[in-house]
Amino acid sequence: MVTRVATVAFQGIEAVPVDVQVQIAPGVPKFLMVGLPDKAVKESSERVYAAMIASGLGLPPKRITVNLAPADLPKEGSHYDLPIAPGLMAAIGAIPRDALDGFLVLGELGLDGRLAPVSGVLPAAIAAQSRNLGIICPASSGPEAARAGEGIDIIAAESLLALVNHLTGHQLAARLQPRKYLPNGALPDLSEVRGQQVARRALEVAAAGGHNMLMIGPPGAGKSMLAARLPSILPPLNPRELLDISMIQSIAGELAGGAISDRRPFRAASLRLHGGSGRRRVAGKAGGSESGA
Ligand SMILES: Nc1ncnc2c1ncn2[C@@H]1O[C@H](COP(=O)(O)OP(=O)(O)O)[C@@H](O)[C@H]1O
Ligand SMILES: [Mg+2]
Structure with a gap:
């Protein structure tokens, strides 16, 4: 049998x-x-x-x-x-x-x-x-x-x-409730960028239109800083996008405790975001953002 x-x-x-x-x-x-x-x-x-x-x-x-x-x-x-x-x-x-x-x-x-x-x-x-x-x-x-x-x-x-x-019906496990979204508080914000009027404008246009963006400039000019702040001006994920991204995070084992954020994902080559624990790479198309390192 x-x-x-x-x-x-x-x-x-x-x-x-x-x-x-x-x-x-x-x-x-x-x-x-x-x-x-x-x-x-x-x-x-x-x-x-x-x-x-x-x-x-x-x-x-x-x-x-x-x-x-x-x-x-x-x-x-x-x-x-x-x-x-x-x-x-x-x-x-x-x-x-x-x-x-x-x-x-x-x-x-x-x-x-x-x-x-x-x-x-x-x-x-x-x-x-x-x-x-x-x-x-x-x-x-x-x-x-x-x-x-x-x-x-x-x-x-x-x-x-x-x-x-x-x-076998001896002791039933408790029913589960979905966990709330993670708060978005500690992520980088565009307001931290000083000056850079042209670059900020370009970032806003890219965010509003969902365009890709290529940044070229000397080291330390603020390219990575600007790119990391793009998610702060993008709209929250819609339910479909949230599900797609959560599925990828789930397969990658990054959905700690099932809590997910409606913030757009950001990944960077070797950039430590403040408050973040891991290394992230520059965002892909799902976040609507691209950047040079
Ligand atoms: N416009 C700016 N406003 C505030 N800080 C800045 C600005 N440009 C650069 N910085 C500071 O310089 C650091 C290095 O910038 P970064 O984004 O890593 O440069 P790049 O990626 O162009 O090499 C940033 O983390 C930030 O602290
Ligand atoms: Mg950089």
Whole structure:
């Protein structure tokens, strides 16, 4: 008997449906994983095995085969741990066989059975919604999944054990509310630029018309400074743009806690924005801005 669990593979920001098929059959004890898994996916057998034991769910000494279908699509990332584990649990009867019907599952497992956040939860949740499925994900990825919309059914569990308790009806996980947008306060503002009337005018024209901009000048003339302040005069993102950008940030693992900003993104080669923690590159077309370094 084969149990099936729905999950996704990512191609760019697109979430492609993947079917995790788990079979436990008599034979020499072995954990086989097929369906073009990369190294991180192959190693998931070790995490799943340890996490199940830590959760008090021993696996029978039998031959376990996990197939990730379609078999010709390469599978990358650590988010296949979670769909494999409940597939096994259903196969050994720890949870009802139909408990995972109607859910798309993704998440990474720690050896102690805790669920670790994964990237790409937002595109996965949107894919789940379009297929009329709910989503099962790690608790810390829950707010990000909630971004996909009001109607989506989300089970965001802290650990494998909490998920089992939820699926068997012993202890239900709490419902989730989408997190508010990040405040935009600390970002650079055009008012900090002194003088530069012509450059400022050019920036305003570019912002108003959605034009590209090329700045040429000696080092220290203020090109990077001006470019970093373009988002402060661009209109807020519309809902469609917000979703597109959030999907990219989700895949890149930059949606901390599912909180997103309606400010236009800005990336620069090696510029530290005040208050910012990372290095950002010059904005692409989505922000409507371009600049020389
Ligand atoms: N018009 C200006 N008003 C205020 N500060 C400026 C101005 N032009 C340059 N600066 C200061 O000089 C620094 C260097 O400018 P920067 O934008 O990095 O130059 P560039 O990118 O053209 O080499 C800025 O971070 C800023 O502190
Ligand atoms: Mg510069």
